[in-house]
Amino acid sequence: GENLLDTGAHFYDVYRCADGEYVSIGSIEPQFYAELLVRTGLDGDEQFAAQMDASQWPALKARLNDVFATKTRDEWCDLMEGTDVCFAPVLRMSEAAVHPHNVVRHTFVELDGVTQPAPAPRFSRTAPVVSGPPAHPGQHTSAVLADWGIDADRVAELIRTGAAVDA
Incomplete structure (x- = not known):
């Protein structure tokens, strides 16, 4: 991509980690971007100061590729979860169903031995009903x-x- 929201921007993309797993970053707003730089150890790097300078995005993306390759996905989760970095681990289906975020929100249901996404949208006073197996x-x-x-x-x-x- 070459644009802000099509993975052209270094702060809106998916990065491979040391263990071959991935993390997704979407730190568009300045305060979230600043926190991303802190968590990646790049907060003092002048090259990252001009966040919206698209001419610098390829070089900055290359740097972030190198940075994210230094830790496993779980290590990045430990550093970023609970912060203002717009971040998420990229999960396999088997991981997504048991991830604490999804468990608390009842994002998945099991029907006839098949784990599947729960019906959406989910409202607080109207429980969704799965009409049948996939x-x-x-x-x-x-x-x-x-x-x-x-x-x-x-x-x-x-x-x-x-x-x-x-x-």
Whole structure:
């Protein structure tokens, strides 16, 4: 990306950590950006002073790549969680379902042995209801592709070649 919100900005991107896991940063506002610099040890670095100078973003992103590669995702979480850095660990589905943030908010539910995102939105006085288990892979492939205007011969070809799955 080259723009503010398409990963062009060094302060709005995903970075790989020392353990191969990732963290997501979205410290757009100056106070959040300042805290990001403190937590990464870059608060005294003049190169990072001009946050919105897009001509500097590639170089600053390269520096942040190097910085985030020095610690594991969990070490970054220990440094940043509970601060004003707009930050989140990038989680696998199995991790997301048991992450304390999501557990407290009842973000996931289990139905028939399948953990899945809970219905949204969630309101304090109206509990959402899961209407049934999630579809099995390929359960509705033909119908969905037909709804998208793909003719039956093309659907059959996609299934035959393995580009689509039909249960």
